[in-house]
Amino acid sequence: MILEVGSNDLCPRAVKPETVGSKIETLVQHLHAHFSVKFIVVFQTITGAVCPRNTPFYNDHVVLLNQYLSVVLETLPFAEFWRHKGLCKPNIPVLCKDGVHLNNKGQYALNRSYRGAILCAIKAPFAQVDINGGSTSHASSLN
Secondary structure, three states: OEEOOOOHHHOOOOOOHHHHHHHHHHHHHHHHHHHOOOOEEEEOOOOOOOOOOOOOOHHHHHHHHHHHHHHHHHOOOOEEEEOOHHHHOOOOOOEOOOOOOEOHHHHHHHHHHHHHHHHHHHOOHHHOEOOOOOEOOHHHHOO
16 A cells, blocks of 8 residues: 655644654554555655745654654554655756646656555565465555
8 A cells, every 4th residue: 555645734833743643653553453454655745845825834844754754664564654766855856836746857756756666565575475375466455
């Protein structure tokens, strides 16, 4: 399963990135325990060149959320925190003029990152062989 969540939840001033991260961690654990999702990839939240209206702290919250998720998900063998390599520190412009949405190059980088995350999930060690010794199709659990 692939999760790309958290960005809108960071907008209210009173919200703490750690609280959003804790709720995402709880969701990941819930999906694994109660819905038998074998492997969950949680994508980093991407900063913007322009912060959403009335939220000058947004990018700072994004950085804290990503740091939090990176640490807490590292301890879960069924989860992976995924950084979009082409979008972390891009050497080309990846945002549209609005400073929020990805342009064509940014979308290309994001799609390449999605591909990498899916390959990571498919290659997860516990998803390769079922208890009968047969090969499993991990794609079915990539809901």
